[in-house]
Amino acid sequence: MHQPRIVRIPIVPLGVVNSHLVVGDQGCVLVDTGVPGSHRKIEQALKGLGRSLDDVRLIIVTHAHMDHAGSAARLRQLSGAPIVAHEGDLPYYQQRKPMTFCATGWVSRMFFRTGVIVRPYEPFTPDILLTDGQVLDLSPYGVAGRARSTPGHTAGSMSVELDSGHAMVGDLLASGVLLGGLVRTQHARRPPFEDDPKAVAQQLQRLVADGMHTFHLGHGGPLPAGEVQRHAGWLGRQRPGRMYHAVATCRCDEAPADGSVH
Numbered sequence: 001m002h003q004p005r006i007v008r009i010p011i012v013p014l015g016v017v018n019s020h021l022v023v024g025d026q027g028c029v030l031v032d033t034g035v036p037g038s039h040r041k042i043e044q045a046l047k048g049l050g051r052s053l054d055d056v057r058l059i060i061v062t063h064a065h066m067d068h069a070g071s072a073a074r075l076r077q078l079s080g081a082p083i084v085a086h087e088g089d090l091p092y093y094q095q096r097k098p099m100t101f102c103a104t105g106w107v108s109r110m111f112f113r114t115g116v117i118v119r120p121y122e123p124f125t126p127d128i129l130l131t132d133g134q135v136l137d138l139s140p141y142g143v144a145g146r147a148r149s150t151p152g153h154t155a156g157s158m159s160v161e162l163d164s165g166h167a168m169v170g171d172l173l174a175s176g177v178l179l180g181g182l183v184r185t186q187h188a189r190r191p192p193f194e195d196d197p198k199a200v201a202q203q204l205q206r207l208v209a210d211g212m213h214t215f216h217l218g219h220g221g222p223l224p225a226g227e228v229q230r231h232a233g234w235l236g237r238q239r240p241g242r243m244y245h246a247v248a249t250c251r252c253d254e255a256p257a258d259g260s261v262h
Ligand SMILES: [Zn+2]
Pocket: 063, 065, 153, 171, 191, 193
């Protein structure tokens, strides 16, 4: 099996919102599906590689935020590929429960109030549902690597770890300004929302210890392991941000974080 190629699909240009395609010998694995209506952009990206939606063998959704899960149901319908996700975010994929959002800074709080992040998407039930620390071997889908639970950004967050040392970690961390991207893309930062910074820090440290050298992100990136490690060391000392509910905003007991700039 040759080393797969990783292709970033700009859902929003300049790295602001990314999906990724892992292109292997025997087909492609799509990691994240963008906001609702992103299926055409993903189809275009496949076309640019001389491929089509029929070549997508698996759809991995890293977590239930709408900029990652928003087009999953549509892409499953168009490609016939199964969706894999973690049970920790299942109530949100099925839209049975409103999400909560722990804002990591004032920009995130403003962003939450715009209502964009709570935009509903077509609900779905994953075909393959990972539980706890279960690991999914990706070799049956033509890719040398695995998908596994990396909780912290949300309870059900997942990452993809390739044997080549490339990892796709969704929103475990971001880089750049605003949502991520634009400028300062080599500088790691917290994403706009993050449930449990200590859990994220542990996962990032574990990924680096397991030999991951390049981290591909939902917003900004990619980042080298050294920068991820620096961020994880700092993040382990941070507290969760102020919590907002998707329906009615409220404050949780935690003190607000000291902002997302570091
Ligand atoms: Zn997210």
